[in-house]
Amino acid sequence: MKTSKFYLSTLREAPSEAVIASHKLMLRAGITRKLGNGLYTYLPLGVRSLYKLEQIIREELDESGALEFKSTVIVPGEIWKESGRWETMGPQMLKAKNRGEQDMVVSPTAEEAYTAIVRDGLDSYKQLPVNLYQINTKYRDEIRPRYGVMRGREFIMMDAYSMHATQESLDETYEEYAKAYHKIFKRLGLKIIPVKADSGAMGGSGSEEFMVESPIGDDTLIICPKCGYAANAEKAACAQDNPPSVKTDAAPEEVATPNVFSIEDMEKFFNASPKTFIKALIYKATNCALDLTKVPGCEKWERVKDPAGDYYPTAFFCVLIRGDLDANEAKLAGLVKASEVELAEPEEVVAMSGASHGFVGPRKVNCPIIADLSIMTAKEDGTFEAQIHDAIAGAGKDGFHVKHIEPGRDFVPYMAADVRLAKEGDKCACCGETFYQKKGNELGHIFKLGQKYTKSMKVTFLAENGKPATPTMGCYGIGVDRTLASIIEANNDDHGIIWPMTVAPFQVCIVPIRYEGAMKEEADKIYEALKAAGIEVLLDDRNERPGVKFADMELIGIPLRITVGDKNLPNVEFKPRSAEKAELVPASEAAKKAEEFVKAELARLNG
Incomplete structure (x- = not known):
């Protein structure tokens, strides 16, 4: 090709809105041009690299045994209602109505479309597994699109889905995708860090992200330098480090603390370590799928009947965690089966606890208590064991704290689980080494979805024993645009x-x-x-x-x-x-x- 026949459109300076290397260089080099907020067009130079990237993905997935399909970008809203995500996906899903007043969706992801397509042709276990992938356009109405194609509203994804008769079959395909991903990223010259991850709104159990180190990364990676454990901070678990404490028989004692609001204030007032404090936080959960019908305090909460599973549009939980630690909202959302969780508004905190934030305590709350493992652990017989004794906590009324709190005696949790945010300096649960952290960007993700979609969308097949059965699913994705941008982030100098x-x-x-x-x-x-x-x-x-x-x-x-x-x-x-x-x-x-x-x-x- 000669430049006289080619559209070469370079810029001397990047627009002021471009702040990261890939965004600046893609605009300056004529790889992309901005069409609207979060919307980018690939110019001829960019298309050549984009198609090469897509071809590498195709070659490795074809080699692994996956087959390419192509779903429509606009899909019926009805299948999203079947799955239960019509309401729970949130405002990032762009909805519309056609001239026949039928609800439609501009696909943010394709689990529903794949499931509906395969369901219509699935009869027998002999047809399974069905392992399909596509490279297609998606749209998510990001509230703050930024960094060019790294986080745009319209984007290209490779998303793949597999359906299986057995868990063993799913496990095999999951590993095949993991191997293919490693080959893809090696061919692209990218050094990938595989990490354990939170499944988020997609659901499922097993989940692994393929991250690339980046100073502008959206994710924090927690890494063990000794055994190689690596996880997204949303998922990372660490060794428990509960200090020795002695059980007390002293009765709880209220102490007036009119100007004590934070953990730092408590340290100064009580002249004590934050490891002796119980921090109580009221969280609001959206679209919580737990069954709380028999839990005290939840009887009057609205519960929506839904074919995909009943849920509470709004639920509240009191999280108890040691004073020197922070709660992990992603872990909490997964634990309570919610689409998202956030700290409750001030008036909601008072309604659920009788006190303002800073004075909330475990003895007086009107919602289920979730105790972090730094406070209590669950035993096999269903009871709980205290991990902190003689603690200090909020009294449940403004201006007061209470001393000599004993978990199990003064409160009993609804459940005990790991809701702690792991961080640099914590110890690895596998080998005891100290964690370090770095920023990263997610380029690929693989999930074991289980039966989340096949059950809600009523997919069945005739099993080998002649009885109807529900298949299990896997989901696998690579962000094509952000992978291209990440290649540029990792490969540039002052000249381009x-x-x-x-x-x-x-x-x-x-x-x-x-x-x-x-x-x-x-x-x-x-x-x-x-x-x-x-x-x-x-x-x-x-x-x-x-x-x-x-x-x-x-x-x-x-x-x-x-x-x-x-x-x-x-x-x-x-x-x-x-x-x-x-x-x-x-x-x-x-x-x-x-x-x-x-x-x-x-x-x-x-x-």
């Missing part, structure tokens, strides 16, 4: 992008100082030789100053540049994009040397 050979829009560029005379003749010879060898080459035949041509080629990041100048002929400059200096090679050998360079780089990444 440094593409890995596997996804570069062109593999070689030829830059004649002037496209005339002997320079034109040699540039054309090299160009034709490379094309004949199957190398993707861009010949810069523009009537521009050499500095402009060099700056553009470095900005768009083509892995190898061959410069043809009259001062060096019969030699030409041979410069890999990542090299500091160019070397001179005979013009007659340049095409062959470039071909070898390209093939060696492809072999290194694809091998």
Whole structure:
């Protein structure tokens, strides 16, 4: 391709809204252009890299045994009502009505569509497993789209789904996807950190994220340097470090604390360690699927009947955790089977506890108590064992705290579970080593969904024993746009992008100082030789100053540049994009040397 036939649209400066490297460089290099808030168009240069990335994903998934399908982007709202997510998915789901007043959805994800499609043709266990993937457009109405395609509203995803007759079959496919992901990201030149993760709104049990380290990452990774344990902070568990404490027979004693609101205030007032405090927090849960009908305090809460499972649109819980620790809202949401949880509003806190935030206590609450493992643990017989004794907590009325609190004597929780936010400095539960943390971006995610969708959408098949059975499902995704942006984040310098050979829009560029005379003749010879060898080459035949041509080629990041100048002929400059200096090679050998360079780089990444 010659630049005179190609739409090359570079910018000297990035728009002020672009604050991260990939966003700046994708705009400056003419990879993308902004069409609207959170909406980006791929220009011809970007399309070439985008399609190469998609092809790598296709090749590895095809090799693993998955089959490609393509769902519609607009899907009937009815199937979302079947699954129970019509209301629970929240405002990020864009809904519409067609001219027949039928509810429609602009797909934010495709579990429902896949399940409905397979359900209609599934009769026998002999048809299972069904393992399909697609690379398709999605839309989520992000409240704050940012970082260009890293977090846009419309985006491209590879999402795959599998349906199985047995858990063992699901486990096998789950592992095949994990292997394929490692191969995909290796071919893209990305160093991936697989981490245990929260399943979030997708549901299910087993879940693993494929993260790339990034200073602007949305996720915090908790990592053990010794045994390799790695988890998203939303999921990470750590070793319990409850200090020794002695049970007391002293009765609870209220203490007036009119200006004591925070844990820091309590430390100063009581002259005690925060490890002796019980922190009580009132949380509001949205769309909670627990059955709380027999739990004191929940009798009057609204409970919605739904084919996918009854739920409470709003429920409240009092979380108890040691004073020096923080609650993990993602763990809590998963524990109470809610679409989200958040700290209750001040008036809700008073309604549920009789006191303002800061004075809430475990003895006087009107909602179920969830005790973190730093407070109590559950025993096999269904009872609880205290992990803290003689504690200090809120008294349940403003301006007062209470001393000599004994868990089990002074309160009994609804449940005890790990709702602690693990952090750097905590100890690994596997080997005891100290955790460290780093920021990361999620590029891929794999889930074991179980029967969440097949049950709610009434999918059945005739099992081997001749009886109807419900299949189990897996779900697997890769964010295509953010993977492309992450490649740029990991491969750039002050001059522009440094593409890995596997996804570069062109593999070689030829830059004649002037496209005339002997320079034109040699540039054309090299160009034709490379094309004949199957190398993707861009010949810069523009009537521009050499500095402009060099700056553009470095900005768009083509892995190898061959410069043809009259001062060096019969030699030409041979410069890999990542090299500091160019070397001179005979013009007659340049095409062959470039071909070898390209093939060696492809072999290194694809091998």
